[in-house]
Amino acid sequence: MTAIGIYGSAGRMGRAIATIAGDESASVAGGADAGEDPFPLARDAEVLVDFSTPAALESHLAAAVAAGTPMVIGTTGLSPTHHALIDRAAESIAVLQTGNTSLGVTLLNILVQEAAQRLGPEWDIEIVEMHHRHKVDAPSGTALLLGDAAAKGRGTTLNEERVDGRAGLVGARTEGTIGFSSLRGGTVVGDHLVVFAGEGERIELGHRGEDRSIFARGAVKAALWLAGKPAGRYGMAEVLGL
Ligand SMILES: NC(=O)c1ccc[n+]([C@@H]2O[C@H](COP(=O)([O-])OP(=O)(O)OC[C@H]3O[C@@H](n4cnc5c(N)ncnc54)[C@H](O)[C@@H]3O)[C@@H](O)[C@H]2O)c1
Numbered sequence: 739m740t741a742i743g744i745y746g747s748a749g750r751m752g753r754a755i756a757t758i759a760g761d762e763s764a765s766v767a768g769g770a771d772a773g774e775d776p777f778p779l780a781r782d783a784e785v786l787v788d789f790s791t792p793a794a795l796e797s798h799l800a801a802a803v804a805a806g807t808p809m810v811i812g813t814t815g816l817s818p819t820h821h822a823l824i825d826r827a828a829e830s831i832a833v834l835q836t837g838n839t840s841l842g843v844t845l846l847n848i849l850v851q852e853a854a855q856r857l858g859p860e861w862d863i864e865i866v867e868m869h870h871r872h873k874v875d876a877p878s879g880t881a882l883l884l885g886d887a888a889a890k891g892r893g894t895t896l897n898e899e900r901v902d903g904r905a906g907l908v909g910a911r912t913e914g915t916i917g918f919s920s921l922r923g924g925t926v927v928g929d930h931l932v933v934f935a936g937e938g939e940r941i942e943l944g945h946r947g948e949d950r951s952i953f954a955r956g957a958v959k960a961a962l963w964l965a966g967k968p969a970g971r972y973g974m975a976e977v978l979g980l
C-alpha cells in the first residue's frame with residue numbers, strides 16, 4: 739500500500755481524500771493543516787497531495803523537494819509565480835498539478851481542445867462555471883484548464899486570449915478572446931459549461947460534479963500513479979490513460 743500525505747487535511751477535499759484512500763488500495767501517512775510544519779509529513783509520506791491554499795504552496799513544495807517526495811497539486815487560484823515554483827520543483831521531484839482531478843473533466847478537456855481546433859477562431863468561446871458559496875477563487879481552476887485547452891486548440895495561449903469575467907463584460911465582446919463567467923452559491927460541487935457560439939448556432943460541452951468524491955478518487959489515483967515516477971511535470975490524462 740502506498741502511503742499518502744495530505745496537505746489541507748482538515749478541509750473538504752482533505753477529508754474526502756482520507757475517506758476514499760482505502761477504496762483505492764492506498765493508506766494515509768498523515769495530514770498537515772494550517773499552522774503545522776509541512777516537513778515531517780513530506781518525510782513520512784511516499785507521495786503527497788495538496789488541496790490547501792495558494793499561500794501555502796511554496797512551503798509545501800520546499801518540504802516535498804527536501805524529502806524527495808512526489809506531489810499532486812489540486813489547489814487552485816495559482817498565479818504565474820506559483821507555476822514557476824512548480825516548474826522549478828519538477829526539476830527534482832515528480833509533480834502533477836491540475837485544476838480538476840475528475841475523469842469527466844479530464845475527458846472534457848480533450849473534447850474542448852478538439853472542438854476549438856475544428857471550429858476555428860470564428861466561433862466565440864465562453865466558459866461559465868458555478869461553485870458552492872465557500873469557494874474563494876474565480877475563475878475556477880477547471881475553467882482556466884478548459885480555457886487553456888480551448889486556446890491550445892486554436893493554436894494560441896490563454897494569456898493572449900483571457901478575459902477575466904468575474905465582474906462580467908462591459909461593452910461588446912472583444913473578438914478572439916475566451917470569456918469567463920463565475921457564479922457562487924449554495925452547495926454546488928462544480929459545474930462547467932464551455933459554449934462555442936457561431937453564426938446562428940451554438941455547441942455546448944459541459945460537466946456537472948455531483949459529489950466531491952469524484953475529485954478525491956482522481957487525486958488518489960494520481961498519487962498512486964505518481965509515486966516512484968522520475969522528476970518532471972505530469973498530467974491527469976496520462977494517469978487515466980485518455
Ligand atoms: N483539483 C481539483 O480537482 C479540486 C477539487 C476540489 C477543490 N480543489 C481546490 O482545492 C483547494 C481546497 O479546497 P477545499 O474545498 O478542500 O477547501 P477548504 O477550505 O475546505 O480546505 C482547505 C484546507 O487547507 C487548510 N490550510 C490553510 N492553510 C494551510 C497551510 N499553510 N498548510 C496546510 N493546510 C492549510 C485550511 O485550514 C483548510 O482546512 C481549493 O483551492 C480548491 O479550489 C481542487
Ligand SMILES: O=C(O)C1=N[C@H](C(=O)O)CCC1
Pocket residue numbers: 814837838869873877878879880881927928
Ligand atoms: O470546490 C472547489 O473549490 C473546486 N475547485 C476546483 C476548481 O477550482 O475548478 C474543482 C472543482 C471544485
